[in-house]
Amino acid sequence: MSARARDVARGPAIWMLALAETLAYACFYYIFAALIVAWQADLGWARTVLAAGPTLSIIIAAALAPVMGRLVDAGRGPEVMAGGALIGAGALVLLAVSETPRSYLIAWGVIGLAQAACLYEVCFAFLIRRLGDHARPAITRVTLVAGFAGTIAFPAGAAMSEGIGWRGAVMVAAGVAALILLPLYVAAGRVIRSAGLPVITTAEADRGALTRALTRPQFYLLAVIFAAVSLNHWMVVNFAVPIFLDRGAGQGVAVLAASTVGPAQVAGRLILFRFEARLGTGRTTLICLAGMIIGTGALWLAGLAPWLIFVFTAVQGGAIGVMTILRPVLIATVMGPGGYGAIAGAIQMPALLAGAAAPLVGAVMLAGPGVPGLLVLSLVLVAGSGLLARVVLSLAASSGGASR
DSSP states (O other): OHHHHHHHHTSHHHHHHHHHHHHHHHHHTTHHHHHHHHHHHHHOOOHHHHHHHHHHHHHHHHHHHHHHHHHHHTTOHHHHHHHHHHHHHHHHHHHHTOOSHHHHHHHHHHHHHHHHHHSHHHHHHHHHHHHGGGHHHHHHHHHHHHTTHHHHHHHHHHHHHHHTHHHHHHHHHHHHIIIIIHHHHHHHHHHHHHTTOOOSSOHHHHTTHHHHHTTSHHHHHHHHHHHHHHHHHHHHHTTHHHHHHHTTOOHHHHHHHHTTHHHHHHHHHHHHHHHTTTOOHHHHHHHHHHHHHHHHHHHHHTTTOTTHHHHHHHHHHHHHHHHHHHHHHHHHHHHOSTTHHHHHHHHHHHHHHHHHHHHHHHHHHHHTTHHHHHHHHHHHHHHHHHHHHHHHHHHHHHTTSSOO
16 A cells, blocks of 8 residues: 555556646636736726625635645545636636626635635545555655746736736636636545555544544644744745845845745745655654744844844744645644544634734734834744644644544
8 A cells, every 4th residue: 555655656546636736726826916907997996895805715715725625535526626726617607797796706706615625625535545654755745846826827818917907817717717626626635546555544533523532632732833934934934025124124025035935935945845755754753844934034134134034034934835835744643634624624714714814913913013023023922833843743742643
């Protein structure tokens, strides 16, 4: 089984899922940032109205995460992802024809359902259920490719909105979801299932797993860690340019530095890809959190030496890129594989909500204590996460690794 799982983890089905996740993030997530300028120019709505759309979608995705996890636990991972692609295509059509804020928000609400079904959490849960210990290299490959989703979405959205209008651009995204994304999920699922790999957990192990997990402190510690990391990252990244300007960078340098966060994520995953056999999940998690502390410290000192903002973007981007891979593996290691989908979905809910709240928290901090206060909060969030991670890893070690 181990050899077959290893072959699948490095085979064509994983690269199909990698391409699928890239397109899913481009169509259902980054489309807002790629087209917001065109929406503002054409629709004339307030930025708060436009921003309410993706915020709503994230809230709905968070609420549905445990439900999707249970469906994966029931063996329906590929069907969930394929169904999400189809639903997302329909939602994008609705978005393309929206004329009022109400229809716009309804479209984003349905996109939230697609996000819950298609994005990383369901994909990772399916891979962990099928590949077990070999899921980490497979997840690394998926995120390595999907890290370029924004790189594709931004120029494609800008070019299409200028050439065929933003409505035409959204219709193209709908076509991509229906005609490319959907078949990719179906094909990848068939290939992985045809490999004859037994599922890692049984129905008996899955039954009641979430209820048991809710009685253990590790569950809540992991939820707090991932929520704090998410809040910290998106709070800073959403306001990266004004923060960098405050630290003394010029406009051009600030924009350039902000644009390096995405490539840094890919670079971090490449490093993990290269050394994945030598780095344990726990140790790598602590290294990433320590790196975030160093990066935030560099951003603080950038007031004296503005070039340090590039140290921040390199370290922060690399660390969050690796943490994306480590999150599902750490959950499976600490909580055990039984009922992974439902447990991971429940743990991820606070992180998704924290990401949705991050722009508001960042705006409040900048309007009040300013950039220094925001950076202090950032340090508290990351340092606290590091301390909690050590506690979680100690508890996991004392119970013999993955728990029952």
